[in-house]
Amino acid sequence: MAADDRKNLHVLIVGAGTSGLLIAQGLKQASIPFTIFESETTSTYQTRPREWGMTLHWGSNHIASCLPPELVERFNEAYADPLQKPDAATGLPIHNGKTGELIMEMAAEKPYRVSRKKMRNLFKEGIDVQYGKQLENASVGEDGKVKVEFKDGSSATGDVLVGCDGAKSRVRECVVGVAAAKLTNVPVSMFNFPYKFDAELSSRIREENQLFTTSIHPDHGTMFWLSIQDVPDPNKPETWTFQVLQSWVDDTVPASADLTTFPGRLAFFKSRSAEWAEPWRSAGLAVAEGTQLPLDQGTYWERAAKWDNRSGRLTLCGDAAHPMTPHRGQGLNNALQDSANFVAALRKVKSGEVGLAQAVQEYDDEVLERGTLEMNISLKQTLFIHNWETLMQSPMVKMGMHQAKKE
Ligand SMILES: Cc1cc2nc3c(=O)[nH]c(=O)nc-3n(C[C@H](O)[C@H](O)[C@H](O)COP(=O)(O)OP(=O)(O)OC[C@H]3O[C@@H](n4cnc5c(N)ncnc54)[C@H](O)[C@@H]3O)c2cc1C
Missing domain, CATH: 3.30.70 (Alpha-Beta Plaits)
Known part of the structure; x- marks a missing residue:
């Protein structure tokens, strides 16, 4: 079983956002074959109107295990301000909007503002992205192969599919069904x-x-x-x-x-x-x-529950696995950890240490537990900070932007 898994390990990545591209970089480093698909075209990928910045903090620890050293060296190119000093900020200052008075600083571990667009452009260097491929369907055949079908009528097969296609993930719908994949407002x-x-x-x-x-x-x-x-x-x-x-x-x-x-x-x-x-x-x-x-x-994925990964053939990563409200600044940080963990899991399969089913199940269990915990804490943060009475009871006061731990 493990010997077959070692030979048949072509990974299909759907979504060339931060998480999909980091997986691609990590698999490339590990010499594991992959194809990465993106719904945007080469031009709309650069011109899409919805771009924003993100606070990168504890998640930065997961980048170096996937990116080649020359891109790690150039990581400041992804910063909103490439000349930003590592100690430019220690946390997020929060003020009283009416008086301007500083209420508190939400603590964070080495916070940086990164640009979603610049980060994608850095992470895609050296990666051959298949653009204009909007996933419509994903299934596992009797032969155990994964088939992905795109809106343009094309299709591809591989051994494992990882859905990195964001909060409204079509892969999530294919894995758990449309009703169970639905987001809660x-x-x-x-x-x-x-x-x-x-x-x-x-x-x-x-x-x-x-x-x-x-x-x-x-x-x-x-x-x-x-x-x-x-x-x-x-x-x-x-x-x-x-x-x-x-x-x-x-x-x-x-x-x-x-x-x-x-x-x-x-x-x-x-x-x-x-x-x-x-x-x-x-x-x-x-x-x-x-x-x-x-x-x-x-929105968030309130219905998140253990999914059937078809013996390790179908899985999720990043916002596809744990779409959350943004007020605690955790989505990207968790997405980076997911990507690094997924690559580490496939490295174990390639070395013969474990079979694909076990490796992906262990990956899934951890992502679901960590993702569900953070979706719920971020939800609490979102609801509590928008009310002056509950503001000081919000998670930011106790835990800042630090990573949530089960205990
Ligand atoms: C306002 C706001 C502020 C935020 N601030 C922070 C922050 O400060 N810190 C933090 O950690 N996180 C923050 N986040 C969350 C962060 O942006 C996300 O968690 C992160 O971008 C998720 O990356 P991803 O790779 O999973 O998904 P995405 O970056 O969304 O990438 C998904 C990719 O999949 C493609 N795709 C979608 N559907 C298909 C399909 N059917 N077929 C093929 N391709 C498809 C998309 O075009 C896209 O390129 C914020 C989010 C918002 C909305």
């Missing part, structure tokens, strides 16, 4: 978009903190986040891009607000911003008329 919504401010305001925001700063408004619990997303020229603050995020509990939205239209969203965003202390007030009010704000609802 959380009654918290957000505007999350990139924006460039003028030089004075850009400098003022970063004087608060080089990476990020956030605030909660005591009157309605709305969170207003500002973080650096791109610094093309450190000497020209007007070239910097910031990530702007406002999130709120849905029932705090006044009946007069119309979030179904772009003008209605912007009016709501600006009316809330006008209630803020500096620099959030200026940032919110500076957003130009006509800006189209995307509206996202918080």
